[in-house]
Amino acid sequence: MRILLKRLGRWLDKTWRTHRPVLLPTFYRAYRDLKQRAVPIPKGAQLLIVFDLRNNRVDGPQGRRFYNLATMWIKAGYHPVFIDRQRFLANPRANFKARVFKHHFSLINDLSDLAPYIKQSVVLTDQSVAAHPFRQQALAIMEISLAVGPPQQGDEHAWPFPMFPIIYDEHLDDSLDSARANDRLWTFFFGGRSSGHSYDKGWVSSIYSKVPRNRYLALVEYALEQEHIPLTQPKGGDNWQAPPQPNALFIRNEQCKIPLTQWLPTIASARFFLACPGVRYPMSHNAIEALAVGTVPILEYPEDFFPTLEDGKNCLTFSGEQGLLTTIQRAAHMTHDEWLSLSAGAQAYYDSYLAPKAATQGFLSAAKEGKTVLRLVPYLKEGGGLV
Numbered sequence: 001m002r003i004l005l006k007r008l009g010r011w012l013d014k015t016w017r018t019h020r021p022v023l024l025p026t027f028y029r030a031y032r033d034l035k036q037r038a039v040p041i042p043k044g045a046q047l048l049i050v051f052d053l054r055n056n057r058v059d060g061p062q063g064r065r066f067y068n069l070a071t072m073w074i075k076a077g078y079h080p081v082f083i084d085r086q087r088f089l090a091n092p093r094a095n096f097k098a099r100v101f102k103h104h105f106s107l108i109n110d111l112s113d114l115a116p117y118i119k120q121s122v123v124l125t126d127q128s129v130a131a132h133p134f135r136q137q138a139l140a141i142m143e144i145s146l147a148v149g150p151p152q153q154g155d156e157h158a159w160p161f162p163m164f165p166i167i168y169d170e171h172l173d174d175s176l177d178s179a180r181a182n183d184r185l186w187t188f189f190f191g192g193r194s195s196g197h198s199y200d201k202g203w204v205s206s207i208y209s210k211v212p213r214n215r216y217l218a219l220v221e222y223a224l225e226q227e228h229i230p231l232t233q234p235k236g237g238d239n240w241q242a243p244p245q246p247n248a249l250f251i252r253n254e255q256c257k258i259p260l261t262q263w264l265p266t267i268a269s270a271r272f273f274l275a276c277p278g279v280r281y282p283m284s285h286n287a288i289e290a291l292a293v294g295t296v297p298i299l300e301y302p303e304d305f306f307p308t309l310e311d312g313k314n315c316l317t318f319s320g321e322q323g324l325l326t327t328i329q330r331a332a333h334m335t336h337d338e339w340l341s342l343s344a345g346a347q348a349y350y351d352s353y354l355a356p357k358a359a360t361q362g363f364l365s366a367a368k369e370g371k372t373v374l375r376l377v378p379y380l381k382e383g384g385g386l387v
Contacts, residue, residue: 054127063091066097079104121134130372146387148381148382173292185245186247186270189249189266208384210282216324223328234255274298275298275299277300280386292355293347294344294347296314296315299316306353312342
């Protein structure tokens with residue numbers, strides 16, 4: 001009964017989010033305001049990313065998924081173009097999706113208006129590519145799929161998981177080279193929320209069979225104690241100040257919060273990042289941020305990356321509670337040269353697959369290989385996250 005009620009609740013939430021743009025006046029006003037801010041397609045635009053979408057299911061929680069998808073293309077130099085459809089465009093709230101429309105964007109009435117630009121356009125649609133009028137003419141085209149689970153067919157391509165949206169919004173990812181050069185002050189680092197209410201609900205363990213966040217952190221504390229490694233856990237509210245050089249540092253947001261502008265440099269001050277699972281599913285943006293600055297993630301979900309992360313090459317992986325304890329011990333005794341190799345591997349993985357230009361180039365390469373379906377949430381399992 002409890003599972004049925006959960007499924008019913010998710011269905012009701014998804015149905016409401018899908019249909020409210022045509023039911024609430026606030027959405028009509030938001031749509032009208034958005035249309036007034038659109039600009040013509042720039043004459044000098046070399047590349048266009050065209051969103052041929054008929055509903056807002058692609059938005060995801062708080063608009064995060066669409067933000068990730070659109071922002072990657074925009075940061076890679078593509079001008080965004082939207083087919084003028086009210087059901088998808090209306091968005092009265094200041095959520096992450098709304099941030100996409102802070103950039104210059106264009107609206108076209110229908111696909112026929114795209115004809116002069118089609119050879120310089122990448123098209124993303126929520127309809128079948130086989131029936132799309134520009135399937136043979138566009139630079140590349142794929143159908144967005146919200147099917148859960150890893151790609152199973154030869155025509156499917158996985159879209160990468162992002163960093164936290166505001167990092168892109170504030171262009172903090174433009175200074176990765178500087179962060180990567182940081183002195184590594186700490187051996188182990190964790191930063192993020194850890195409240196029991198959010199992270200002990202059981203989805204991660206029951207659906208994904210992974211060690212949930214709070215249990216993960218408790219096991220690491222035990223392992224550090226066994227290795228006689230001092231642990232510092234500041235309680236400074238919002239007044240973040242880096243402590244003296246401990247061998248392990250936990251920044252729990254409930255006790256001490258790091259300003260976002262200092263987040264990447266802080267991760268980059270550690271050798272290893274404790275990449276705990278998220279709330280409903282294992283993947284967490286912190287793991288992407290660690291890879292980006294060459295801080296080696298210690299995680300139990302390498303298979304949720306595409307391609308899979310590799311233990312001893314770009315991360316340290318484990319399986320189960322005892323595996324975590326062993327891996328912490330392994331990391332604690334790792335030589336500097338061994339860590340340098342892992343750090344370089346982490347950076348190389350990010351640069352090759354997760355950075356905006358790499359993600360978009362991966363898409364184009366997949367399209368040339370004949371792939372026509374873009375899997376937006378390949379890291380989810382049925383019941384283990386909102387779709």
